[in-house]
Amino acid sequence: MNPFDLALRDFQLRRAAERYGNPITFTCGGRCFGCNAPADISMLKKCSGCGAVLYCSQKCQRLDWNGKMMESIAHKSWCSKFKAHLHRLDTVQSVIKSFPWGRVEADGTFYNDCARAQFYLLGGAGFGFWSQSGMGLFEEAEDDESMKTHRMKWPAFDEHWRAIKQEKAQITFMNGQDLLKATHLNDKDGWKLPQNLLVRRDFTATARFKAPHRVRSLICNWDDWHAWRNVPKSSPASLLMHYPLTIYWILCHTLKLASVGADAHNERVHLTVHYIGAEVELNFIPILSELALLLPHHDLDIVLFGPCVFYLGQEGATAAHRTSLISRSAHDGNIPIFTYDAPDSCGSGCVRVFLHTASKYWDKKDLPTYGKHPDAILACNAGLFTYDASHNVVHASLEDRIPFAVTDYQEYMLESNRDTVVLRSLLRNTHLNVVSRPVELNPFHQPGQRYLRRANFAPNLVNGFIFVVYQPED
Ligand SMILES: [Zn+2]
Ligand SMILES: [Zn+2]
Incomplete structure (x- = not known):
C-alpha cells in the first residue's frame, strides 16, 4: 500500500470515528531512548527525573544515565535540561491544536501525512509545492539490527514495513x-x-x-x-x-x-x-x-x-x-x-x-x-x-x-x-x-x-x- 493511501485510509477512519464522537489516535510505537529497540510506547518507562525520555528496562536507563549507551552524552548531565525543554510542550501542542486539521496522537506526535491526505496533497511528481514525499510514520524506520529483530518478532509489522519501503521507492521525486x-x-x-x-x-x-x-x-x-x-x-x-x-x-x-x-x-x-x-x-x-x-x-x-x-x-x-x-x-x-x-x-x-x-x-x-x-x-x-x-x-x-x-x-x-x-x-x-x-x-x-x-x-x-x-x- 502506498504510504499516502495508508494515510488517506487513516484519515477516513479518523473522520468516521470523530463523526460518532470517538476520537482515535495512531502510533507506530516508540523506541527505547537507551538501546533504540522498538517497543510499544505504553510498555516503556519514563525517566522520573525529566519525564521526557523513555526506556525499555532499568538496565537501559542505568547505562544511559552513565553515558554507556548509543548516545555519547550521559543522560545525568542532560536530565535537568530535558525537564526544562519539556515545559515547552503545552505551548507547541496548543499551536497544533489551534488548526482544525491538527491532531495530537497518543505518543504526542502529529501525523502530518494524514493531515495532508485529507486535502489530497500527496507527494511526488505533479503535486506542486507539496511534491516532497510525506514523512510517513515509517519514514525513519531504517533497516538496522534492532529493526530486523522487531520485524522477526512481528510478521505483520514486517509485511507492512516491506510494502511501504517498496512503494516509497517508487514515488518519483527530486527536490526542485x-x-x-x-x-x-x-x-x-x-x-x-x-x-x-x-x-x-x-x-x-x-x-x-x-x-x-x-x-x-x-x-x-x-x-x-x-x-x-x-x-x-x-x-x-x-x-x-x-x-x-x-x-x-x-x-x-x-x-x-x-x-x-x-x-x-x-x-x-x-x-x-x-x-x-x-x-x-x-x-x-x-x-x-x-x-x-x-x-x-x-x-x-x-x-x-x-x-x-x-x-x-x-x-x-x-x-x-x-x-x-x-x-x-x-x-x-x-x-x-x-x-x-x-x-x-x-x-x-x-x-x-x-x-x-x-x-x-x-x-x-x-x-x-x-x-x-x-x-x-x-x-x-x-x-x-x-x-x-x-x-x-x-x-x-x-x-x-x-x-x-x-x-x-x-x-x-x-x-x-x-x-x-x-x-x-x-x-x-x-x-x-x-x-x-x-x-x-x-x-x-x-x-x-x-x-x-x-x-x-x-x-x-x-x-x-x-x-x-x-x-x-x-
Ligand atoms: Zn532499551
Ligand atoms: Zn531524565
Missing part, C-alpha cells in the same frame, strides 16, 4: 524538479488547494484578487499571519509557509536586520541572505514571495546553497533543459531564478532568489560571485552541524562579522552544538566578545511534533528552534 520547467507554478497549480485555502501571490489586474494590507507591526504567530493574509486556519498552508515565515522571524525579530517600520520616505533596505543547505525549499521557491509582502520597502536577495542546488544545477545545465528555469541560473549565478515585486499597496517589497549552482557547500571563496557581502547567513533545518563544512561557515561568520542563525528540530541538539562546535570556534577568536544567546522557540515552526524515532517527548519540530551562532553587538 519543477525548476526544470520553463515557468514557475502559479498559485493554483502550486498549492493544489481549493481557492479559499491557498496563499495568493498573484494580485495582477487579471487575477482580480486583493492584496493583503500593508504590514504595520510585527507578525508574531500563526494567528496573526492567518488574519493578515485572510487565509482561514482550515488551510494547511502553514505546513509549507513555515519556511518563509521562519526567515521573516529571524530577520526581523532574532537578528533585527529587517524592520516592518521601514518607511516610504526613507531609502529602501537592501539585504542579502545566504541560505545554506536548501533541499525541500527548491520545491516551493515561489512562496518566498511572501517575504516581499511581509517586508515593505525591502529589497531582499536570497542565495540558496547546498548539495541539492549543485546537483540540480548540473542537471539544468544539460542540453535537454536548455529552456528550463534553472538553465540560466546554472550558467550565470547572477541571474535570479525567481523575482517577485509586492504591490505598492503592500509597501512594494522585492524578493529575488538565486541558486548557487557552482559548488556543493557554502564557501568563503564563493562570496564574490554575487558581488555583495551577505548581511546574514541562515541554515534552516539543515542539520548544519553534522557536516564538517559547518566549521568554515562559523569561522567566516566570525571573521567577517556576518550574523549567522540556524534552526533545528530540538532544543538539545542546538544546545549541544553551542557547547561544542561553536564554542570551540569561538575560543579561537577570543578577540571577539561573543555573547552566547539562549536557544529560542520559533513561533513559526511547522505545527505539530514529528514522529519520535527514539522516545523523547521534548518538542521536536521542523524549524522548531532558533540558535544565533553569531551576531555583532550593537
Whole structure:
C-alpha cells in the first residue's frame, strides 16, 4: 500500500470515528531512548527525573544515565535540561491544536501525512509545492539490527514495513524538479488547494484578487499571519509557509536586520541572505514571495546553497533543459531564478532568489560571485552541524562579522552544538566578545511534533528552534 493511501485510509477512519464522537489516535510505537529497540510506547518507562525520555528496562536507563549507551552524552548531565525543554510542550501542542486539521496522537506526535491526505496533497511528481514525499510514520524506520529483530518478532509489522519501503521507492521525486520547467507554478497549480485555502501571490489586474494590507507591526504567530493574509486556519498552508515565515522571524525579530517600520520616505533596505543547505525549499521557491509582502520597502536577495542546488544545477545545465528555469541560473549565478515585486499597496517589497549552482557547500571563496557581502547567513533545518563544512561557515561568520542563525528540530541538539562546535570556534577568536544567546522557540515552526524515532517527548519540530551562532553587538 502506498504510504499516502495508508494515510488517506487513516484519515477516513479518523473522520468516521470523530463523526460518532470517538476520537482515535495512531502510533507506530516508540523506541527505547537507551538501546533504540522498538517497543510499544505504553510498555516503556519514563525517566522520573525529566519525564521526557523513555526506556525499555532499568538496565537501559542505568547505562544511559552513565553515558554507556548509543548516545555519547550521559543522560545525568542532560536530565535537568530535558525537564526544562519539556515545559515547552503545552505551548507547541496548543499551536497544533489551534488548526482544525491538527491532531495530537497518543505518543504526542502529529501525523502530518494524514493531515495532508485529507486535502489530497500527496507527494511526488505533479503535486506542486507539496511534491516532497510525506514523512510517513515509517519514514525513519531504517533497516538496522534492532529493526530486523522487531520485524522477526512481528510478521505483520514486517509485511507492512516491506510494502511501504517498496512503494516509497517508487514515488518519483527530486527536490526542485519543477525548476526544470520553463515557468514557475502559479498559485493554483502550486498549492493544489481549493481557492479559499491557498496563499495568493498573484494580485495582477487579471487575477482580480486583493492584496493583503500593508504590514504595520510585527507578525508574531500563526494567528496573526492567518488574519493578515485572510487565509482561514482550515488551510494547511502553514505546513509549507513555515519556511518563509521562519526567515521573516529571524530577520526581523532574532537578528533585527529587517524592520516592518521601514518607511516610504526613507531609502529602501537592501539585504542579502545566504541560505545554506536548501533541499525541500527548491520545491516551493515561489512562496518566498511572501517575504516581499511581509517586508515593505525591502529589497531582499536570497542565495540558496547546498548539495541539492549543485546537483540540480548540473542537471539544468544539460542540453535537454536548455529552456528550463534553472538553465540560466546554472550558467550565470547572477541571474535570479525567481523575482517577485509586492504591490505598492503592500509597501512594494522585492524578493529575488538565486541558486548557487557552482559548488556543493557554502564557501568563503564563493562570496564574490554575487558581488555583495551577505548581511546574514541562515541554515534552516539543515542539520548544519553534522557536516564538517559547518566549521568554515562559523569561522567566516566570525571573521567577517556576518550574523549567522540556524534552526533545528530540538532544543538539545542546538544546545549541544553551542557547547561544542561553536564554542570551540569561538575560543579561537577570543578577540571577539561573543555573547552566547539562549536557544529560542520559533513561533513559526511547522505545527505539530514529528514522529519520535527514539522516545523523547521534548518538542521536536521542523524549524522548531532558533540558535544565533553569531551576531555583532550593537
Ligand atoms: Zn532499551
Ligand atoms: Zn531524565
